[in-house]
Amino acid sequence: MKKVIGFLVFLAAAPIAHAADMEAGKTKAAAVCAACHGATGVSVSDAIPNLAAQRPGYLEAQLKALKDGTRKNQIMNAIASQLSAEDMANVAAFFAAQPGAVTGAKSAMSPNLAKTGVTFPEGYKETFTKYYTVNFPATKQVRYYYANKTAVAAAKAGKPLPDGSVLLAEAYSAQVDAGKNPVTGADGYYSADKLLFYTAMAREAGWGKDIPEMLRNSDWNYAVFTLDKKHRPGVNQAECLACHKPLDNVSYTFTLKQLAEAK
Template sequence: MKKVLGLSIVLTVAPVAQAADIDVGKATVATVCAACHGPTGVSVSDTIPNLAAQRTGYLEAQLKALKEGTRKNPIMNAIAAQLSPEDMANVAAYFAAQPGPQAGAKSSFLPNVAKTRVTFPEGYKDTFTKYHTINFPATKQVRYYYANKAAVQAAKEGKPLPDGSMLFAEVYAAKLDADRKPLMGGDGFFVAEKLLFYTAMARGAGWGNEMPDMLRNGDWNYAIFTTDKQHRPGVNQAECLACHKPLDNASYTFTLKQLVEAK
């Protein structure tokens, strides 16, 4: 308390924020962020931004917005939700301390997340159950979902999907009308016109061991296949892992309810 001209004035001192710990931030990056943004902020993909040499305040603000959901990104919303304010400060400080990447630089971390153990399920139409269809208006696509016997049986028994489970989808471009809008079939789904690619998720014993804990989906691996049944090059599995991460209570699947109802 201080007296000025006979008046008592209470001086309030704002608490001093704890300094960020770059070393702790480095450890968090190695186990969480590196899967997509690389261990030094040089991203693993042309579709993911580099974070090296970004300003600390900017990085913290973006992580906070992603955690609160005011900035929308399904993958990063799921990751940021798991970070404390201290985590965000440390990660931001670490990335800000890294030198900016040279033009065209690629992270050496890419092989770790591009690798998948999922193989194309030859003959799936004869052995899998077709259990769901979804329209995707934003991309003018329709997807048909299939599941193997192990997945269907476990879902119907109310058990977590076990090793050996596989969920598979055919992705088609919808047929368009004269106004470039998808044509709707009598079943309420877009009329499929052209096969674009396949997606798959499968799990096997120990398949998740190499994944960071904050990304790991049990032992699930993911894959995208071209129309000639080959792995699509350049796919970053970490993006799938982050998107499915919040679904741990549903065997990391978006369509478990439909799988239970499969005929």
């Protein structure tokens, strides 16, 4: 009897080496990875690597490192943390089997992620609360964060931000001195020079329904606006969603605490 139990324990503990499931890999890739890497591993932008024809062992090793955090990238850390070991083997096998990209080839952006429900909040300067400022040393920018009444009221009540919430950030270039270093004002923040663009996030019922589960931020949508308040072309909402996704317990918002403390 002892021997039998020993054998069963061995069976349960032994790693089950089975062949990667190419079809499952394809399904997962189409649902999630395609938003950035393209359905066949030819990516949608210069900032995102192609995966087609890459070695499967390399892809799997990168996914493991991105999941355990030894390789750092906010977007991919959030994605990989949602993949099982089996998912990794499957997507790695699928992408590795795709033909490599011809020079300059690029996939089309996923239409569901290119479209956003967020419209420019006209009159925000009068009706929104300015609740936070942050310096961006790498890009020499300073950003001012604004929130509408719905968002401020919920944050102050310690409630999740409900439908109708709108958060807007103004991105300014910083004034620079003769040595090209940003000039800091008395408040410790860079002195703003020129308004460059706006970023925004907002939520309404149903806005998340066409977004794949691994990227979905409940019903939040994201947008970037140009100075003439139009949607900036070529914005891949998948990147916004992926980076904000791990913040599901704080309404997908990095600055919820500051919002709750808004004056």
